[in-house]
Amino acid sequence: MATGSRLPLAARRSFRLATAAALAVAAAYGLAMPIPFIAPLLAVILGASAKPPPGPKQLLVLLIVLMVTLGIGVVLGPLLQMAPVSALLLITAGLYLSQRLAVVGGKDGPATLLAFGFTIIPAASTASQALAAALIGALLIGTVFAVISLWLAYALFPEDDSQLAPASTARVVDDGHWLALRATLVVMPAFLLTLTNPATYLPLTVKSILLGREASDSSLRNAAREMIGATALGGLCAIALWACLSLAVELWFFSAWVLLFALWLLAPAYGARSSRFAPGFWINSLTTMMILLGAAVQDSANGKDVYQAFAVRMALFLAVAAYAVLAHNLLQRWRERRLSSPTPSKELQTC
Template identity: 50%
Template sequence: MATRREPRAQRALRLASGTALCLTVSYGLGLELSFIAPIFALFLLAKLNRPLSFKAGLGLTLVVMLTTGSGLLLIPLLRYAPVSGVLLVGLCLFLAFRHGLSGGNSLVTTFLVVGLTMISAAGTAEFALALKVISALVQGLLLAVLMLPVSHWLFPEPAGAKAPPAAPALPAQESGWVALRAALVVMPAYLLALIDPASYMAIILKSVGLGQQSCMATVRDAARELIGSTLLGGLLAILFWWALGLFVHLWMFFLWMLLFGLLVARKLYGFSPTRLSPGFWLNSLVTMIILLGLSVQDSANGKDVYSTFVVRMALFVAISLYAWLMVYLLDQYRQRRAIRQPGC
């Protein structure tokens, strides 16, 4: 039977169920930044079609601890020489993105960028806050890694199914420009987080996703990919919140996440073909989980969920517009430079 199964169907079911399970366990255990774990699970399930071995899972967790811990080294420089510290963070972001575009592991690139930004920004306010964020990231990844074999056990990969082809590495000159573009996309959200880490920490996660999305977007499709995915993610978060309000329960949280995950996975894996890329649908789901998780957090803290959602959504749209502007301006600059220097 396994040989006759459709690989895309298994992958869609695995992505939706694994993300929903991880979200339920994370909120059930009351983990710090509970929405981090399902986001990590979503990334792992979207990129890996085989379960990680124990050794590989442990190795990935150690890599995340090291990459996120790298942000701790930047805290003294950001406190006592802020201009130099910010410039160094920008350089590190550029190198991290270029490493991923040149054929490096995209997951490691993601965790390195998150570590450089979230940890160093939190540490400028309070060192204990940086350690708390590291703990939340590591706990979230461990839970996501544990959910990976469970998801593959529920919906195994069909025998003989081919792995999706790896993204080709960009030429050195091209990867440099695209990495610069991605670093510039992340920097404004990072500067906001330096001002008020508690309020703008989640904005960094969104900007990291936009930075990676901008690496794959062309100028023609950038507005639709970057801004459209943000708006769709916000709309999905509103619908999810309304549906969850009909009957508030942890298992209803799981069922609604499963349903929304299946709806997006259907588009992501091409069961209902559109002109939109898989990255569009993946980032829409990530945006939904971030906004939903923050709304749950606001509700638990007694804040006005709707007003904070409007402000947060406005910020998300603003950084998406900025990301599109960076894609457009850098492309225009490259075209003018190519006209002036035909040999370059």
């Protein structure tokens, strides 16, 4: 029996996902993978539900579906330049389907990859086919690295067969349609901004996709705290980890710091430490930290001013989080008024 199996289940889940993220960091940066932060980010997204990671056959199917989706994204890139209205309608429809797969089907990992294929690949194709090719390679290789990291972490910290996370129940069709539509409307402004400068704003689209998913799960009362608060906490963690990394710029220190920070964020997410925030708050903070930290490492490697780029990126992240909260509140209130108002047929019957 693995030593990790002696830990309480909540602690085991925290260690498992944190270990998978750290292993993905070590593999992606150690092997000089293109856009290496994609691998640990996908490890967190695919492993957040605490379900067993995809098996070899499931991974193969996932990669095939991902290749098809990314291929569609490559085709949509030139279409954005030749027929932008038609391309935007197709992208909106694909993004809606991906969000519905997440909020109704409960398949967050495949849905996120599908959303990436319909947004960041077409946006990158408008700027450079080389950038699009690098992103496709990063997503495919990153998915493999993420799943292998989850396999290794799962072997070290296995799940109790009797306490596997239950499959998410499907919502009613009308509710699922509304939640997917609302999540899509959260993403589209960030995507349109990304089209103006894909190389700079691609992380913003990634963040908006995750925010749109969170907006579908947040209540009206807690939306600001869940989305803006988690974004701010993720940014603070990224700054703190970057400062710790400056003490010794080594891959193994980098992986160890990611492990420690991920553990601190995941412990309340799985109940190993009490918290008044929902699990999604802590998962969103971790994904924000991974995106900002990965972008900072890329900026440093390219000779850019890391702190200036981080400040701009963090301001954009907070702005898109504030927009997500505003859109969430306005759309939800509009829908509640619409549902509460009497229909014409009821008014006629009353008369």
